[in-house]
Amino acid sequence: MTAVRTRLLGSCLSLALTAACGDAPAPENLAPVKSGGAYQAQYREPLRRSEDQPILRSEQMNARKCRPGQGAGGKGGSVAAGLRGERLSRNDLVDIRISDDETFNGDYVVSRDGDLKLPFLPPVRAQGRTTGDIEVQIARLLVREGFYDEAPRISARVSDFASVNVAVSGAVFEPHAVEIGTRVADDIDRARQAALGASTEARNLSAALRAVGGIRPDADLSAVELRRNGTRHVLDMRGVFKGRNAVDVMLLTGDEIRVPSRQCFQDDLMRPSPISPPGISLFLSNLTQPATGNAPSAVGREVREVPYGTRFMQAVINTNCVGGARATSAKRSAVLFTRDPITGVSTVIERKIEDMLRRADRDDYDPYLLPGDAIACYDSSVTNFTEVAKIVGAVVATGAIID
Template sequence: MLLVSVWLSLSSCSQSHALKPARDADQSFYGNPTNPIQPSTVARADDDPRVEGEAVIFASDRSCLGQASHYQAAHYVHYQPLQLDPSIQSTNRQQQQFNHDLPLSPGEIVDIQIEDGEGFAGRHVVNPDGSVQLALLKPIYVVGHGVAHAAEQIGSALVNAGYFQPQSVHVSVRVLHWAPIEVAVSGAVFEAGQVRINDLDPSSVLAEKLNAYGDYTNRRTVVEALRAASGIRPDAKLDQVIIIRNGWQLEVDLSGVLTGESVTQLALIAGDRIVVPTTGCFQQHLVRPSQITPKGFRVFMSNLTVPSEGNGPSGVSSYSSNLPYGTRLLQAVVSANCVGGVQVSNAARKVVLASKNPITGEFQVIERSIELLMKQAHLDAQNPYLMPNDAIACYDSDITNLREAARTLGDVFAPLKLLF
């Protein structure tokens, strides 16, 4: 009787994790595109985007099903320009902030030419405080201004210092090299925060290149900033990415990155802020590798199967835990070597998936039968998408658990045989 009692006790505890499912985990799981995400502690679309904190800008909480090729107007969100600078009022001035005469940032290399003023001319690097230092002149602040306005500032400084008459000063400023910059990215991205883009290798700035006027860089764009923030999430409102500069904001449509349509590559300057609104629902067509989504991601796996004593013998290596973006649960389970083996003893295995919902910030845990997962892999509810840093744990079948329980009892009672 003691043997049977201990056996039943061990077998009943072997699957105790299945007795405590997470509350409504299946209905609100982030990797399931079937159901819209119901936010509970996040900001709505009418909240002020200037409010500091962890608020997420929402466009809608409606389902995004049926939007694989385009976005519907039901998810439209509109913000008025932020009037942080009273001197900027006209629409033309707003457009110039984003499209014309790109303002200078710290670290830019500029060539300054002054007619009949060779002693002041030369190549200069914009200082961290935003100024350029010409000989015999006080620092001249040029950050946030285009090259035309910077030339006016330098000309005014030469006139005020008494070196030129107003009618005789002629200054030109040309950019030789665009510097790396830092911009803020927030909203529906995997890693919001301050990101550094256009961080080129110093060897790429060669003397031969500096001899030619002008510079081209493809690493100071909105696409590069989103990539530096680990890419957009599947709930991103991709057709209305918001860029805020000097109190003005502009909405850009980046959906062409995934659909093949043309996309305006807007150049960024230091201090720009990028906000990616969220639709509040999981969009399946955004879950694939691209320029603005992750190419791959890390998943934490555990497969302590019998008789293996670690992840290494179980076939869980660093290569199997680094998966391409768009991987579903079944693919990860196969990668973790949780599928196959003796059908009688291994078919009834289970897998537990733990994932953090990036919108609500809550951890969600779901459990799936591997045998049922193989048969219903086409169902989104059974076979959800995996997200970066998800955790997967495989559990052996009940037959294997009972066998190990019997083996454990044998190890316990074996010494007693020697006493009789």
């Protein structure tokens, strides 16, 4: 029995050493990752380092897959007259004053059907209109209904803007219907609320795009669609990334926004902006051994926020996967789990950390992180070798039973 146990120990020790020192097979993917045909060309496998190998080709590879922007031939930055300025939506609070007329003076809320309803007058259409439009129509009604012989002086001012419900679809990270413009009680400035002439940026188009997770890197910002009351408006929002924001129009309840896709990854959209995702959350554990539960592994205790546009290797360093003694840590690897937002198909890539840190063309194989991505770090084969003792210990215990 002793000979049997010796052979068993030797066999298991060999297997343990092989598992500790051998490389794991490369991850398999449905997407053409190896050739650079996945969502990001940066996902492709690194080539062997060579002086005659052109570097930093990923951005050009991504651009070759782009469809022409639907609004590329337009003027850009122009906004239809019906979208300009602050416009009323249902539930907005409007202060109306007509000289010294106590009958019509007061605060009015735009009704669910989009009208202002003053006493003794037909409903005044308010949805989508400016306060100037309201003043003109009320003056006409007062004369037409016989309350005045000539149009009186009228003032219509917004006292408070209500939240609005809009639908957002297309090349955004979380397409869905969303409510924007809400405020909690602690955020309300009473002095401002009591003053006439309220204003808000919380109902702008950019606020709606942020509320659905921000635009994706494949978004066609030259032709963002806004449908209002059956009319389709096309907005060129490329100026957001050029220091211009002229097309950030105010939204109304019932508006529908669609961001078309260019079917390609655009590196120049991977930076913070008013319409980009707010950032990337990194949940840290960095465990060498799988844990038996959340409590001993400290899962959920630390979350780090990194800016939108952070790359894979930056996150690997940020999550403490790099460093330590060179002899035991030089051969660590990191794995990225992501999902193509166009096709919904997952992609897994693995990088040898030391190789990525040393090669000059590291940026060509260093993908940008997207919301929802996950990272796993693996220790080197030298570190894994220390686990052999545990395996041998388990085999010895088994061998004792065989005896």
